[in-house]
Amino acid sequence: MVDVLAQRERQVFRKGEDTFNIGCERNSVAGSVSQRACVFCGSRVVLYPIADALHLIHGPIGCAAYTWDIRGALSSGPELHRLSFSTDIQENNVIYGGEKKLYNSLIELIDTHHPKAAFVYATCIVGIIGDDVDAVCKQVAGEKGIPVLPVHSEGFKGTKKDGYRAACEALLKIIGRVATDKISKFSINILGDFNIAGETWVIREYYRRIGVEVVSAITGDGRVEDIGRSHGASLNVVQCSGSMMYLAKQMKEKYGIPFIRVSYFGIEDTSEALFAVARFFNDVGLLERTGLLVESEVERVNRRIRYYREKLKGKKAAIYVGGAFKAFSLIKALHLLGMEVAVVGSQTGNKDDYTRLKDMCLPGTIIVDDSNPVELANFSIEKEVDLFIGGVKERPLAYKLGMGFCDHNHERKQVLAGYEGMVNFAKEVYSSVMSPVWRFSPRKTVGAGNGVD
Amino acid sequence: MASTEKNFTATTNPCKLCAPLGASLVFKGVRDALCLLHGSQGCATYIRRYLISHFREPVDIASSSFAEAAAVFGGGDNLKNALTNVCSQYHPKIIGVATTCLSETIGDNVPMYISEFKKANSRTDLPEIVHISTPSYRGTHMDGFYDSVKALVVSLARAGDRTDQIALFPGFVSPADMRYLKEIVSDFGLPRVMLPDYSETLDGPLWKEYQRIPKGGTTYDEIVSLGRSQAVIEFGHTLKTGRSAGLPLEEYSVHRYTLGLPIGITLSDEFFGVLEQLSGRKMPARYAEERGRLIDSYADAHKYIFEKKAILFGEEDLVIAMASFLFEIGVVPVLCASGSKSGAMEKILSEMGARYGRTISVRGNADFSDILDEAKNLAPDFLVGNSKGYAIARELDIPLIRIGFPVHDRIGGGRLLHLGYRGSQELFDRIVNTIIECTQAKSSVGHSYM
Ligand code: SF4
Ligand code: SF4
Numbered sequence: 059m060v061d062v063l064a065q066r067e068r069q070v071f072r073k074g075e076d077t078f079n080i081g082c083e084r085n086s087v088a089g090s091v092s093q094r095a096c097v098f099c100g101s102r103v104v105l106y107p108i109a110d111a112l113h114l115i116h117g118p119i120g121c122a123a124y125t126w127d128i129r130g131a132l133s134s135g136p137e138l139h140r141l142s143f144s145t146d147i148q149e150n151n152v153i154y155g156g157e158k159k160l161y162n163s164l165i166e167l168i169d170t171h172h173p174k175a176a177f178v179y180a181t182c183i184v185g186i187i188g189d190d191v192d193a194v195c196k197q198v199a200g201e202k203g204i205p206v207l208p209v210h211s212e213g214f215k216g217t218k219k220d221g222y223r224a225a226c227e228a229l230l231k232i233i234g235r236v237a238t239d240k241i242s243k244f245s246i247n248i249l250g251d252f253n254i255a256g257e258t259w260v261i262r263e264y265y266r267r268i269g270v271e272v273v274s275a276i277t278g279d280g281r282v283e284d285i286g287r288s289h290g291a292s293l294n295v296v297q298c299s300g301s302m303m304y305l306a307k308q309m310k311e312k313y314g315i316p317f318i319r320v321s322y323f324g325i326e327d328t329s330e331a332l333f334a335v336a337r338f339f340n341d342v343g344l345l346e347r348t349g350l351l352v353e354s355e356v357e358r359v360n361r362r363i364r365y366y367r368e369k370l371k372g373k374k375a376a377i378y379v380g381g382a383f384k385a386f387s388l389i390k391a392l393h394l395l396g397m398e399v400a401v402v403g404s405q406t407g408n409k410d411d412y413t414r415l416k417d418m419c420l421p422g423t424i425i426v427d428d429s430n431p432v433e434l435a436n437f438s439i440e441k442e443v444d445l446f447i448g449g450v451k452e453r454p455l456a457y458k459l460g461m462g463f464c465d466h467n468h469e470r471k472q473v474l475a476g477y478e479g480m481v482n483f484a485k486e487v488y489s490s491v492m493s494p495v496w497r498f499s500p501r502k503t504v505g506a507g508n509g510v511d
Numbered sequence: 512m513a514s515t516e517k518n519f520t521a522t523t524n525p526c527k528l529c530a531p532l533g534a535s536l537v538f539k540g541v542r543d544a545l546c547l548l549h550g551s552q553g554c555a556t557y558i559r560r561y562l563i564s565h566f567r568e569p570v571d572i573a574s575s576s577f578a579e580a581a582a583v584f585g586g587g588d589n590l591k592n593a594l595t596n597v598c599s600q601y602h603p604k605i606i607g608v609a610t611t612c613l614s615e616t617i618g619d620n621v622p623m624y625i626s627e628f629k630k631a632n633s634r635t636d637l638p639e640i641v642h643i644s645t646p647s648y649r650g651t652h653m654d655g656f657y658d659s660v661k662a663l664v665v666s667l668a669r670a671g672d673r674t675d676q677i678a679l680f681p682g683f684v685s686p687a688d689m690r691y692l693k694e695i696v697s698d699f700g701l702p703r704v705m706l707p708d709y710s711e712t713l714d715g716p717l718w719k720e721y722q723r724i725p726k727g728g729t730t731y732d733e734i735v736s737l738g739r740s741q742a743v744i745e746f747g748h749t750l751k752t753g754r755s756a757g758l759p760l761e762e763y764s765v766h767r768y769t770l771g772l773p774i775g776i777t778l779s780d781e782f783f784g785v786l787e788q789l790s791g792r793k794m795p796a797r798y799a800e801e802r803g804r805l806i807d808s809y810a811d812a813h814k815y816i817f818e819k820k821a822i823l824f825g826e827e828d829l830v831i832a833m834a835s836f837l838f839e840i841g842v843v844p845v846l847c848a849s850g851s852k853s854g855a856m857e858k859i860l861s862e863m864g865a866r867y868g869r870t871i872s873v874r875g876n877a878d879f880s881d882i883l884d885e886a887k888n889l890a891p892d893f894l895v896g897n898s899k900g901y902a903i904a905r906e907l908d909i910p911l912i913r914i915g916f917p918v919h920d921r922i923g924g925g926r927l928l929h930l931g932y933r934g935s936q937e938l939f940d941r942i943v944n945t946i947i948e949c950t951q952a953k954s955s956v957g958h959s960y961m
Pocket of ligand 1: 119120530553612613646
């Protein structure tokens, strides 16, 4: 059996054996090699897809260097978000403060790149050296005439979720700045899709086909101006509830815009998302068009994944993702492919999420919160999984153990959303699980060379 | 024309990484060691991710996971808790505790925490704990790297009866380079200890069983024995100064050779020369043959590359050694740039340029936007450096020869060979063939002979 750190015992749950409530929403246990990032990471995920804004990271160089162009959030126009800007704080700034450097950096970068807004991410040491980021932002905003918004994303001040919230606070300051005339009554905002590999475009196209206007995607392929008029939409459609629920709630309070929660992953969830929107507007034509779209797309997807399903039937998977909401969709999608889920976990799930996961899973499934490489490897071995779904950090672990892998975080380069995403997903899972290379894995065969210790 | 002035206040697309990354790499090269970053969780996770995308190997780096209270009241409890958990989950023999900007800024007294931890846990099997101060506002990943090697030497190496052993500090080179270096020194019949040695841990086979800490790396005993070496060879032109890990070995009367990374004939000859001297043997035949073939290929291909203009960027020591190689094959490194700023690079390269009768531009403390701005006026033929240069290669529409770290957009970064005659041969062939390929692709004829 795997030795789980004593402080983490309540964060590992075996369905059928254990009965306790899964521990969650805790700080990572020191020294456990958590797969989590930090508050800043959360803010960055949400805001970076805004392609015509300046994203300046105030702090020492690392936070900026490691996140330069790491996410596949695509833009159909400007690509300012793909550059990495940092104030690159030096020792003298630590001693005498970095406000002046921040001010100069902002002025110079705004003059060079003419962004529509600027986000200033305060990372770990900024507060400690006593910089008043808000004051600098305010001053520059006054001088340059664009919104300059502080994002308080000091890594240690909470978890990724707090970063989402800081990002939402910044978004709220942009929303409402632009007039909302000429917006159709069948209009929505897409919240929580970041246009990874072009997914927002895929989703927008579905809405176009059923006759719903997308006022703004927050923040996939985002523009400051579009977000500025997003309060003119009739409905907020929230995906990836972890990052955007706060914004949706605030927009409801402030502008009276209702919201619904959806997922665009897997055919079931995608269809349900479109229907939910159609039902909300309760328009006959709209409902009819949605029905037609769903019918034809589902038929097409089923036809195209039949082959993969035959091959993948009965294979076992482990899932470890950032938000639990994604895990729900993945479980459904894997079931559609005839696969079993043996291990499932998330970095930031909450109590409700884990209750739902417990309900969805078969007895024997291991459910885990904020896991680490030792646990993930051992659970996957114990359950003899054929596939691991996770992010870049889990990939080599899966491969070392001779397991297939599917990248399902923000760095992937493939559309996994919507109907075509389901086909891509099936193909990707198939390409990894069914590859002939695994028969050389020392855990599976004994061949020349495998006997060596 | 050597300039170090930065035109801009902000850094756009950095050409450097932060100090704890260097420390993490060094501890990946020590057997049964684990690196623990004292600060917030994010730094460790981002660094892991960055390393994994290059090496495509699991990289576990622990963090003391600061929360708000730690930032206010100090991170002592977090560090001790982290040490306890790392011990129980990984059973390491050595733990490297590297600080981050956060723990440095709040002024955590890490040595004190460590000794308190040791006192509270007087078990006999407690791992060795080595502390390195790595605030990134003071230095780059290379400072973190060199300082960690030095910290290991200072805290663990001991005097003793002299042996013929050679201590080898290769610097930040690839696993393939490390394997080749070990081969070379062994072929001279010299016993050696190389520090660090991540040739297996960061480029290893699939596993039969889960490995908490992948096999491989310099052992504890080997590091202790460094003090008994007859000589130490360390690579890195910039190490002539205080960052040298060989310097503290001089206290034990270990003779120190600080050489450039052996890239190209000139610098490889220097390295092999030292080995001949230390072993009292001539260069083994296979290396003489490799050298012969390399020069033969220089002759075969010299025309295709003569006076081609290259832009070279990356870590200072890599840039200096690569520049030496490019000069010797007739390529002019018109712009040599690094994100670090030790100051040593500018002088060395300007002098090197003068020896070849070339004026080149050398920039320390540069970022990729500086490099791009200057490149636009230089009409370069190709770029040489890590994959972060791809954005400018694309903009300038010229090829990028990927070397060093990171190589995030290709497979096999860890297997890139740069050093010695064999590594230079690989680099040389890649450079020449890239140039030929460009000419071929742009030609209206499409010659099928060169
Ligand atoms: S805070 Fe310092 S150590 Fe951490 S990632 Fe940023 S630069 Fe690196
Ligand atoms: S933990 Fe702090 S310093 Fe480290 S990456 Fe996150 S914000 Fe940057």
